[in-house]
Amino acid sequence: MKENRIIPYKMLYEALLSTHELVERILPESGMPSLKIGLEYLISVLNDYLKKASEGLPIVGYHFAFPGEYLNCFDCVPVCLEASGYFLATLLLHGVEKYYDLIGSWGHPYHTCSAQKGSMGMTLDGLFKFDAIITPTAPCDSTCASYPFFEYKEKVPLIIADMPFSFNEKGFSYYAEQLKFSLNKLGKVIGQEPNFDKLKNAIKIENQTLKLKLELFELIKSIPSPIENMFNPVSAATNIIIPGTQQNFDFYNRLLDLAKYRYQNKIHHGGEEKIRSIWPYMITFFDISLCEWLDRELGMSILFDIFNYNFYEPIDVKSDLDTMFVGMAKKGMSWPMVKQSIEFYEPFILECVRMAKEYNADCFIYTQSLACKQFGSVPQILREALKDEVGIPTLIIDFDVGDARMTSLATMKSKISLFVQTLL
């Protein structure tokens, strides 16, 4: 029964397989390639994880803000808690509402993040059996508040890397030590010595992947955007679930080739690009068909969402281990949502203004999640800055990333459609 310790990953694997089959069989060759390609690689890595789980390797849960490739220093099955909930919300017919309700009925407040709620409910239901969980103390209150449940209710060893809310050299040094300390502690819990050579290899792959990402995002500056909207949720999945793998590199490599082809031939996935939008927060994970609808029905490109515009310096793996850990800390602290949380607003606003100009954005769509209190004071300031500095409008929509019951897809579409009428 060793494989039954990560039933949600099995569910995810099955859902990915059936979706992939549908996409392969139904869509034409040109239809949503990022989804096709992404599914292929996600399936490949998840299959590997499930095999490892059945062999009895330790199951290590990790927070999405803890770059998953760092767990490559162990022989373990890395399971992203937030990805489990959100991508099952994407792929299952009724999402993971059952698990949100389960943990809610246990007393978890409704206003916390559905990113954690899903996995908490699944754990309460006995679907996850973690050997350990590792998390940073960022990006948000919801993280700090929710993770102790695993330790105190489920008795899972919880390893915490304290991330300072200070985005500077002092902060990087402190967090580098915290990373080292927490990985060593995790090793003791699962009875393994960290293998830093293996870690270096995974980081090298991610460094190579980063080059591809940068090249890809240069191409997105062109009009029309050479990448379809579906790329956003799929790349979020690959970055969070399969980082440090050859498959993640291959995903970006193929997407880059596709983008080059479209760029050279001025092809837009939806036919005609009418509006270029930036989503500085997240898109709907409870129904990613919104991406395709925006492309095809409105001609609206999503140039970025928050999982795509956070870049970092490649991590130095050639110098000593301490240098590598400082690089790892910088990456961790530059991670989507993390950087915006541990920094003040000013750099975030400036970054948005810069992106709006560089990428010729026509508008911003700011989805404000119920749970994201650290972002709860930014939409109006951002809206004012974009209007004053760039002259473009911002639509603000309240929603829950993983729970359709708060703001349905129909409501989202209706709000965006009305907003678009003011732009065209």
Place this chain on the structure above:
Amino acid sequence: MSLQNDPFLSVSNSIKNRYIDETNKKIVGYYCTYIPEELLHAANLFPYRIRATGNKDTDLADIYMVRFTCSFVRSTLHLALQGGYDFLDGFLVCNSCDHSRRMFELFDMKVFNRENFNKKVPRFYLALPHIISNEGFEWYKKEIEELKIELEKAYSIGQITNANLLESIKLYNENRELLRNIHELRILDKPKLTGSDALQISMANSSVPKEIANKELERILNKLKGSEGIDTNDKRILLVGSVVDNIDFTQLVENSGAIIVSDFLCFGTRNFLDDIELTSGDPLNDITRRLYYRMSCPRMMDDHIRRLEFIKNEIKRAKVDGVLLQRINNCDLFGCDNMLFEHELKDDLEIPVFNIDRENYQADTSRLQTRIEAFLEMIT
């Protein structure tokens, strides 16, 4: 004996008070009790804890903060945008929670830079670790050392000496001891003050210079010592959770057939449990030690058990009949800590526990009162 008309307690009913008008010190506003008040005092500043007592609206703040944010913080911003905090000469924020931390930017952009407000208000930020460890202590100590330099520079006050710090530590330790002594009179079989009185004392204490507060606390302590105590059959309640800066809520509880004999609040026990011990020869180190290792709030991610043990101990010490867990809507930190407390207290102590959410300004009083009365009736 009633303290209801006591002039010191009435300080808590408004934001401004006569000491603010009379002081010749610069006033520095702060939100959270994790900031080093002693250091501010040693810098000849007047630390003032920001609250929104009496404020019923959040309209102006709602422009900048979404409805999923804390109504306490929104209330304070609303007041500030109305000019209610124009008396501040400085502003100190730490990352105690996501809501209050963002005030660092919003006060700067929207309050201190608004039209016709011409005072330059320096602002300061402390990055507080989220776990309790030796490394975290060293980090926070550096933060506070840097703050000391920033204060010296911003207010051109020369060097804050160890002698200044020691004098402030003495004053603040006396203050905490007085509060603890008053608290001891609250947990008696015949409590000498109500939970609402205790809350008012604590709020007033954070709104006036400590030299004044200590004299007033001593006077109140002597007055209480000589009093009869409250002879009541009301249910003895321990109040736990988010910030409470308004006696409307505690009075609602106490008017429903309860007396709040102890609490786990930041305008309450958590603020005066621990003293600064002068052990290292470095007063700033000792100030940091108390701040960092004191009884935590749920923002400290790895300290839930210590909080639980304190609550369990206080239940026994104060002969508590029931525990009222409360949180302001959207407070994830207390929401989740209370979730764990609810199960742990019911399972371990079999004590009645009631877990509620509320808004900072208590509007739906009838509904809430009915629920609280129902809870109290369940306590045998």
